[in-house]
């Protein structure tokens with residue numbers, strides 16, 4: 517894909533070369549993310565960071581990524597602080613805010629809304645999550661994390677990956693984007709573990725099969741995580757249900773803890789989760805007793821979000837090759 521000036525709305529825009537390009541630039545961002553070097557490559561540029569749903573990681577890491585490249589961040593958080601609450605359309609909002617910004621990141625509760633916004637924007641727009649549809653930057657940072665974790669184990673190839681996805685696969689946009697991304701690789705085994713009512717959408721399962729992947733579906737976690745490289749857990753997406761009571765029917769169905777891990781998983785299985793994990797004891801899809809497990813990658817995964825989002829900004833704003841020239845050591 518042509519990165520320069522492009523919207524990033526879906527993971528389907530990327531091919532394998534694009535992924536490698538993002539990962540190569542992300543690798544080069546490490547000294548900047550660690551504050552060992554400072555770059556001003558985006559000095560004077562402004563990010564419009566618009567989040568109409570709650571977020572900790574995506575909002576803050578996109579903002580940090582832009583700051584670390586030398587740019588400024590202007591935030592809108594929640595409909596109530598936006599003129600959308602007064603009836604302004606996405607079209608008008610996009611026309612106006614794209615006059616104030618060089619790039620916009622947007623999260624919105626309605627599937628397709630970020631693409632609608634982007635169509636009216638005069639600057640590149642990145643999808644920070646649109647309803648239950650997609651979360652492309654999360655899929656990129658997830659795959660970047662998988663690659664790094666496997667490299668740490670001495671494995672270099674994403675082809676042949678074995679991954680289990682556990683939880684709310686119907687509404688979880690991170691697993692939707694990750695499945696689409698895995699279709700670019702070869703011989704992947706995808707084990708989909710969810711309650712029957714919260715299965716991965718059939719269209720995505722079909723995409724995995726069309727890519728030649730092995731797909732197994734189950735509603736039981738324990739036996740299904742015994743032969744995977746990655747156990748990727750997700751929370752029940754309460755905000756997509758008709759009521760919290762309906763979400764309660766499924767919360768706590770799959771609870772991975774150290775005892776289950778020791779008993780069922782291979783010794784090197786990497787545990788991932790896009791976060792937030794639900795820390796209420798009755799829900800608790802990843803128990804705190806996993807916190808000392810060296811294969812728990814959830815915080816490395818969140819850290820990698822800054823690197824990948826720096827790479828996306830650098831590529832989209834066409835400064836990837838100038839980052840080091842505009843830099844100094846700390």
Ligand code: CP
Nearest residue numbers: 571572573574790791
């Ligand atoms: N993974 C993720 O999207 O987290 P936030 O909701 O905190 O942004």
